[in-house]
Amino acid sequence: MTSSRFMPTYTALELTNFLSYKSARIEFDDLVALIGPNASGKSNLVAALKLLRDIPTYGLPLAIARRGGYDQLRHRSQGRPNDPAIRLEFRYGPGETGFYELALASLKGKRYRVKRERAFLPIIDNHPDSFVSDGATVHSVEWDSETDGPPRSEERRVPVAPGQSALSTGGFPAHLIQLALSGLQTVEIHPARVGELQEPSSTAEFDPVGANTASVFDALDTAARAKIVEQLAAIVPGIVRIEPRVYADKRTLLFVQRTAHGNREFLAKQMSDGTLRAFGILLALAQPETPGLIVIEEPEVAIHLGALQSLIEILQAESRTMQVVLTTHSADIVDELPVESLRVVWSDTEQSRVANVSEHTRRILRDGLITPGALLRADALDPES
Ligand SMILES: Nc1ncnc2c1ncn2[C@@H]1O[C@H](COP(=O)(O)OP(=O)(O)O)[C@@H](O)[C@H]1O
Ligand SMILES: [Mg+2]
Numbered sequence: 001m002t003s004s005r006f007m008p009t010y011t012a013l014e015l016t017n018f019l020s021y022k023s024a025r026i027e028f029d030d031l032v033a034l035i036g037p038n039a040s041g042k043s044n045l046v047a048a049l050k051l052l053r054d055i056p057t058y059g060l061p062l063a064i065a066r067r068g069g070y071d072q073l074r075h076r077s078q079g080r081p082n083d084p085a086i087r088l089e090f091r092y093g094p095g096e097t098g099f100y101e102l103a104l105a106s107l108k109g110k111r112y113r114v115k116r117e118r119a120f121l122p123i124i125d126n127h128p129d130s131f132v133s134d135g136a137t138v139h140s141v142e143w144d145s146e147t148d149g150p151p152r153s154e155e156r157r158v159p160v161a162p163g164q165s166a167l168s169t170g171g172f173p174a175h176l177i178q179l180a181l182s183g184l185q186t187v188e189i190h191p192a193r194v195g196e197l198q199e200p201s202s203t204a205e206f207d208p209v210g211a212n213t214a215s216v217f218d219a220l221d222t223a224a225r226a227k228i229v230e231q232l233a234a235i236v237p238g239i240v241r242i243e244p245r246v247y248a249d250k251r252t253l254l255f256v257q258r259t260a261h262g263n264r265e266f267l268a269k270q271m272s273d274g275t276l277r278a279f280g281i282l283l284a285l286a287q288p289e290t291p292g293l294i295v296i297e298e299p300e301v302a303i304h305l306g307a308l309q310s311l312i313e314i315l316q317a318e319s320r321t322m323q324v325v326l327t328t329h330s331a332d333i334v335d336e337l338p339v340e341s342l343r344v345v346w347s348d349t350e351q352s353r354v355a356n357v358s359e360h361t362r363r364i365l366r367d368g369l370i371t372p373g374a375l376l377r378a379d380a381l382d383p384e385s
Contacts (some may be wrong), residue, residue: 006176006290007326008090010323011097016083017075017295019044020352026343027356028293031319034354035376036345039209041352042327045345048086049184049325052100056178060165064112071110077350081106081263083115090180096122100177102165108246119177127151129173134143142172183292189280191273191302197250206287210280214251214268217283218244228282233301233311236277242279274302278311282342285318293323300330312336331373339365339372344383355383 020041022134022287026032034042047067047248054063055362064070067240074081077209085103098121114135121129131140138158145151167174167181173289186208194210200214202221203219217225224244234240240263241256253268255275268276280295299315312333315324328334334342339362345354357372361382365372377379 006092006178006179008092008098008169008182009092010180010293012089013045013048013086014087015048016075016085016087018084018086019075020283020347021045021354022075022077022082022351024352024354026354028323028325029341030314030344031324031337032341034343034345035328035334035381037347037379040345040347041354042345043297044352045354046186046325046327047295048298049293049295049340050186050340052086052088052102052181053184053186055102055165055167056182058081060114061163062226069110070106070112071105073104074106074151075351083157085116088180092121095125096128098128100147108129111163112162114165119166119173121173121176122176124151126151129176131171131173133160133168135162135227136160138166138171141220146374151342154195159371180292181290184295185284186295186297187281187284190279191276191280193201193268194276194280195271196254197247197252197269198248200251206284207326210268210276210283213280213283214244214253215243217253218251220286220288221334224286224288225258228279228286231282231310231314232275232279234314235307235321236272236275239275250303271345272302274304277302278307281311282314283336285314285322288324293325295327297327298329299326300333305332308332309336311371331376333373334376336370337372337375342372342381342383346383353383358384 012027014025016023051067074084074305082314083105087095088098101118102114104112107113119131119132124143127143129142131138138160140156142154143151160166179213189210194213198214201215203215238258240258243254245252245254255266256263294341296345339357343354
């Protein structure tokens with residue numbers, strides 16, 4: 001099932017003074033994998049995407065609070081915090097690149113104000129929708145292509161409440177940016193949350209930790225369910241069926257697994273962490289409202305080596321319908337991916353950096369003398385400088 005929503009292709013993310021990043025840019029593709037040592041900045045990059053994702057859902061103040069508050073978001077080096085900014089770039093079809101940009105500044109008492117917020121949406125050729133805000137007034141230009149004859153523009157100026165995003169003031173460009181941001185999704189499956197008896201939940205949204213997997217699975221059509229069973233069986237041999245179960249007012253899933261003694265039924269909480277984690281990831285990929293870009297942190301955790309290859313093949317196949325961003329420590333995953341999809345994250349004198357693999361190393365890999373995974377194990381996948 002494909003999404004009916006009007007989603008862009010996300011092309012790049014730029015961070016300025018955000019968490020461990022002083023100044024960084026990462027380019028997205030159908031699938032990219034962030035690789036780098038512990039505490040190098042992989043999750044901080046993901047945190048920027050989560051912050052953007054939370055703005056349309058919670059509003060800017062709460063979105064910032066959910067990431068630990070403004071003071072925590074600012075980059076610190078030598079004890080000197082700086083004003084953070086995030087810029088997301090995207091494209092609608094083959095056209096020009098659009099962007100959304102949010103820059104904050106400090107007020108007294110660890111509070112913030114919106115310093116600048118801008119959006120540029122080149123949807124109609126030569127007639128981009130746009131807005132720009134100084135945190136107090138939003139000035140937007142919206143093009144109306146519905147009219148006969150040439151498109152006409154409408155200019156609006158509306159006030160925005162202190163600390164709020166211009167996205168909260170409405171209008172066509174704000175609406176499109178909200179859609180674009182809500183298409184960014186992060187998945188961090190906690191097996192215990194998938195296994196426990198779950199509260200019944202709205203299935204409109206997949207819970208990032210997997211706390212509503214039973215309801216989401218229940219709402220899928222037969223074909224989508226069968227596809228998940230088939231994919232999971234490639235990772236966990238013997239899975240033949242998955243069924244929703246209701247206990248009093250709680251939901252869970254029943255897994256039917258073929259064993260030497262015939263088919264046996266297991267409640268979700270009896271399944272292994274690796275199975276529940278893999279199942280959660282597969283279900284996230286199968287959401288009826290397909291995200292535009294899905295971030296999966298460390299898909300290798302709790303999944304054994306033989307199964308990992310199946311999971312990577314599934315992620316690669318799904319990356320044709322939604323963009324996939326992975327973080328990984330796994331040399332086995334890295335070996336399955338083209339070197340062009342790797343993004344090296346490292347820490348360099350109090351700041352995180354991110355770049356593609358160096359041209360020199362790519363040439364060595366093209367010669368086939370060594371694999372990217374072997375270079376990762378040797379800590380020798382060096383970034384472009
Ligand atoms: N506001 C900040 N300013 C500077 N560094 C930060 C800030 N917040 C977190 N960090 C640093 O980021 C690092 C953690 O990065 P993280 O993205 O979680 O790493 P990983 O690559 O393991 O996912 C920590 O070493 C921490 O010191
Ligand atoms: Mg991390």
